[in-house]
Amino acid sequence: MTVDPAAALPLSNAPGAPERRTTDRGAPGLAPILTLRIVIGTVLALAAAGASIPLFRASISTSVWGPFIAGDPAVTIRRYSSPWVVAAAGALLLAGLLLVFVVTDLVRLRRVRRSAH
Incomplete structure (x- = not known):
């Protein structure tokens, strides 16, 4: 079995291999786009997390049942509606x-700013 000597070389030094280009992380105008994103x-994540609270609270329903034995207090039963719980999740x-x-x-923004200096 013969071994190709070019196979042992790194890809960037292999004969006939395309030259590797480095990415331009300091592209002009990229930092403001990343900042906006x-x-x-962040605003959407906070809104989604905040929306989960009323969704979960909407899943809770309570029912009050009269006492089973005379003189006992009423029984309160809490039930959860699955679709609302799934929506909150x-x-x-x-x-x-x-x-x-x-x-x-x-x-990404940190890397862009670091490579720009």
């Missing part, structure tokens, strides 16, 4: 995903 993502999931995007853009 961070602000919008979906809003929290959306908020979490938006926060992941915000953190990703924060890292």
Whole structure:
């Protein structure tokens, strides 16, 4: 079995391999776009997290039943409506995903600013 000597070389030095280009992380105008995306993502994440609270509260319904034995207090039963709970969980999931995007853009913005200096 013969081994091609070019296969042992790194990709950038292999004969006939395309030249690797470095990305221009300091592209002009990229920082304001990332900043805008961070602000919008943060506002939407907070709105989605805030919307989950009334959604969850809408899922709760209480029923008061009379006493089963004379002289006992009334029985209060709390029930949860599944569609409202799922909607609240979906809003929290959306908020979490938006926060992941915000953190990703924060890292990108940091790299852009660092490479610009």
